[in-house]
Amino acid sequence: MTSLSFRHLNSDWNADPNAPSLQATVAGDALELRFLLNAQAHEAEDGETATLRFEGCCRWRWDATNDHAWFAGQGRFSGQAPSWGEFYEITPVEPRADALDWEIIAPDTSEARHFLFYFRDETIECLAAGWSLQRSAPGSAKAESGLQRRFSWLAPGRWRKRP
Numbered sequence: 001m002t003s004l005s006f007r008h009l010n011s012d013w014n015a016d017p018n019a020p021s022l023q024a025t026v027a028g029d030a031l032e033l034r035f036l037l038n039a040q041a042h043e044a045e046d047g048e049t050a051t052l053r054f055e056g057c058c059r060w061r062w063d064a065t066n067d068h069a070w071f072a073g074q075g076r077f078s079g080q081a082p083s084w085g086e087f088y089e090i091t092p093v094e095p096r097a098d099a100l101d102w103e104i105i106a107p108d109t110s111e112a113r114h115f116l117f118y119f120r121d122e123t124i125e126c127l128a129a130g131w132s133l134q135r136s137a138p139g140s141a142k143a144e145s146g147l148q149r150r151f152s153w154l155a156p157g158r159w160r161k162r163p
Helices: 067-071 095-099
Strands: 005-008 023-027 030-036 049-055 059-063 087-091 113-118 123-128 130-136 151-155 158-161
Touching: 023 059, 030 123, 049 123
Parallel strands: none
Antiparallel strands: 005 087, 023 030, 030 049, 049 130, 059 123, 087 113, 113 123, 151 158
16 A cells, blocks of 8 residues: 555645535536635635636546544545645655546546545546636635535436526
8 A cells, every 4th residue: 555645735724524516517527626715824804716628637626535534534535635625736646546436528648637625515536637726805806706516426427407
């Protein structure tokens, strides 16, 4: 078994721990996650949103592992990832990735990096070339606009649109 390293990527921001209102959009080879920021523990306004964009995304998955399952040792990286509720880059790229149900966006590339974000009631993983974060103040046009496609997890490989 390969020893994995988890690099913490969100030291000065995070998703709301109670109701992040997570939404996902796929456009071409980009994955965007939009969520409410945690205004209690970090410098953020109430209702401020963030859009986490993964460029050159090859594949991604939305897993229903929540904090209770993770602490019970049932999550994919339970006992390996340093803590719940954080955003990480995993190195090396996890070798069992091909054994899981992924939403394939584009062919895998050698530049792909493995990202993992634990939200309150779900886990997002993706293989992508890189990431960026854009914040939107409450009431701004970007914060108020809906996403093109919203998904919720049903079962591996099965998605349904949210209203």
